[in-house]
Amino acid sequence: MSLFTDMSHINVRGGDGGAGCMSFRREAFVPKGGPDGGDGGNGGSVIVQTDPQLSSLIDYRYKHHFKAERGTHGQGARKRGRDGNDLILRVPLGTVIRELDPETQTPLYEIADLTQPGESVVVAPGGVGGRGNIHFVTSVRRAPAFAEKGEPALDHWIELEMKLMADVALVGMPSVGKSSLIARISAARPKVADYPFTTLIPNLGVVRTRDGRSFVAADVPGLIEGASEGKGLGHQFLRHIERTALILHLVDLTGGYEERDPVQDYHTINAELAAYAAELAERPQIVVANKCDMPDTDVAVEVLREEVEREGKRLFVISAVTGEGIEELVSYTARKVAELRAQAAKETEAQATDLGEVWARRRARRDRTITVTREDGHAWRVSGTDIERMVVQTDWENDEAIDYLQHRFQRLKLEDMLVKAGCVAGDEVRILGYAFDFEQSGQDAPEQGSAGDSADDDADVREEQVAEPELVELDDVFEEGE
Numbered sequence: 037m038s039l040f041t042d043m044s045h046i047n048v049r050g051g052d053g054g055a056g057c058m059s060f061r062r063e064a065f066v067p068k069g070g071p072d073g074g075d076g077g078n079g080g081s082v083i084v085q086t087d088p089q090l091s092s093l094i095d096y097r098y099k100h101h102f103k104a105e106r107g108t109h110g111q112g113a114r115k116r117g118r119d120g121n122d123l124i125l126r127v128p129l130g131t132v133i134r135e136l137d138p139e140t141q142t143p144l145y146e147i148a149d150l151t152q153p154g155e156s157v158v159v160a161p162g163g164v165g166g167r168g169n170i171h172f173v174t175s176v177r178r179a180p181a182f183a184e185k186g187e188p189a190l191d192h193w194i195e196l197e198m199k200l201m202a203d204v205a206l207v208g209m210p211s212v213g214k215s216s217l218i219a220r221i222s223a224a225r226p227k228v229a230d231y232p233f234t235t236l237i238p239n240l241g242v243v244r245t246r247d248g249r250s251f252v253a254a255d256v257p258g259l260i261e262g263a264s265e266g267k268g269l270g271h272q273f274l275r276h277i278e279r280t281a282l283i284l285h286l287v288d289l290t291g292g293y294e295e296r297d298p299v300q301d302y303h304t305i306n307a308e309l310a311a312y313a314a315e316l317a318e319r320p321q322i323v324v325a326n327k328c329d330m331p332d333t334d335v336a337v338e339v340l341r342e343e344v345e346r347e348g349k350r351l352f353v354i355s356a357v358t359g360e361g362i363e364e365l366v367s368y369t370a371r372k373v374a375e376l377r378a379q380a381a382k383e384t385e386a387q388a389t390d391l392g393e394v395w396a397r398r399r400a401r402r403d404r405t406i407t408v409t410r411e412d413g414h415a416w417r418v419s420g421t422d423i424e425r426m427v428v429q430t431d432w433e434n435d436e437a438i439d440y441l442q443h444r445f446q447r448l449k450l451e452d453m454l455v456k457a458g459c460v461a462g463d464e465v466r467i468l469g470y471a472f473d474f475e476q477s478g479q480d481a482p483e484q485g486s487a488g489d490s491a492d493d494d495a496d497v498r499e500e501q502v503a504e505p506e507l508v509e510l511d512d513v514f515e516e517g518e
Contacts, residue, residue, distance in 0.1 A: 042198040044096035045141060051079025051106035051120035053163035053186030056171075059112035060179070071179060072114050073169040076186045077107030079162025080120030084133055084196075086150045087126040091240075093198050095126070104160065107186060110168045120162055130201040130279055133159060136193040143195055151201065151279075159194055161399070163187035166429050172440065182437035184429040202240060202254035203373045205277045207309070208286035209301050210257075213326040215239070216356035217286065218255040221366055249370035254280065278313060281376040283321040284369065287340060289333040298325070298336050299343050320376065322350050324365060329355040406448070408457040415464040416454060416474075423448065427467045451477065 054076025061069025082104050105120035131150050134143040148157040166184030173180060206214040222241025239255040256277060277283065285305060287298045302323065310317035323344045325337055337353055344351040352368070354361035403421035411417045426444055431437040445451075454465060454474060465472045 042093060044093045044196045045136060045193055046096050046196065047101045047191055047193050048082040048160040049103045049191030050081050050160040050162035050189035051104040052188050053079050053165040054107035054109040054117035055186045056166035056168040056183035057110035057112060058169045058181060058183040071169040071173060072112055073183050074110035074115040075168050076110045076165030077117030077119040078165045079107045079189050080104030080122045081158045081162045082123045082125065082160035083156050084125045084127055084159050085156035086129050086153055088129055088153045090126060090128040092128060093196050096196060104162055107165050114170060117165060127196060128198050130199045132197045132199060134195040136195050138193055141193065163189040180436060182431055182434045185431060187425050187429055199279050200240065200254050202280050203251040204253040204282045204284055204369060205280040206253060206255050206284045206286060207277060207305060211292055212286040212288040213356045214255045214286055218253055220356050220359065220362060222253060243366060245367055245370045249374060251370055251373040277316060282372055283319050284324055285321050286324045286326050289325050289327050289336045290330050298340050322369060325351060325353045326356055328353045328360060329358045406453060408453050415466060416459050418465060418467045424468055427470060
């Protein structure tokens, strides 16, 4: 028997970018050839992609670290380094991906919700390859003797959560007959026994009607009062109800061994569904009164029918053991699923977007954001993916490379951001593991090489009025040709 795993935490890291090359042409009769250093290759990315053949996240139960291939370094004669190969992680349909806090391992935000075959999203982009010295030629810098280092890829933790992609979910108290029903109407063969929590993992079954219709039903392990708070098997399996278009709510007419009240059971399960996710209270629902073959259930049927119809729902009375009422239930359910499918298809078509493109735009927006925060009385932390990339790609043993970084800071108007946040001359500015002394330039005569030299007019920077930290969103000013 294969293990069923529907949630995993994994660490993903793209490949590091290759370093750019600092090189000059060396040919016969060309004593002073120009720069010809090639770019480093980009690192490979880690991509999560759906595979309809998978039914659980078992591949990530024991292995938790995944890294893509790094890019190779650039070479002379303008030879670009090779890009690293992407690493594709295959997951079942219905997998939700979330970013995790590295310390607490709690979800921070949702990255993607993959529901279509072959759908994919980049969860760990590869590092950008460094640019060779051919990119830094200007009218006053004819022979740049520096190149960019490759960008190290960042590793982070993500959560993979699988939610079953079924049309119909069978819910109810333990031992109401869900497994017996799915075994009766499909080829699924779940364990059936007369004690609570016989079903410990969800079971999927394909149901086909005589007129050729079909739908996928999920037998969800029994719920109890408090399931929405994690009692019993609550949180482990309530997630699998979220995607279903229709809920089949089974009620045991006999009350089981505990002699529960069927009407009370009905309300208890509905309350737990609503408490777990408010939209589940609005989900189309068919109520199924099971075990009608047992004696003295007529009164329970009528009491339950009155309550169900008062709420505008349809009640079917069946016996999963004898098959009574099953064909009518299956036929009605198939028609209802077809209607809901058609409605969902229209909504999906109207809202169709390229998920990978959407996530790439979100990531780019976060990358362009610069945050300035005070770490202590006279120290400030500057953070943001793009500005940190500039720093980490700088060759700190090369004065020309450092001068170029200062020029890029000017274009970002970094000094303005720091002053607005409250930074004064003499304070320490920290970016990653580097520290700089802040020297505010004068308005009339800026100091040569200071971090606050006047910004170029073409660097379009928009600032948001935020007390602390200071957040600034930047347009792309990183691919300039100084």
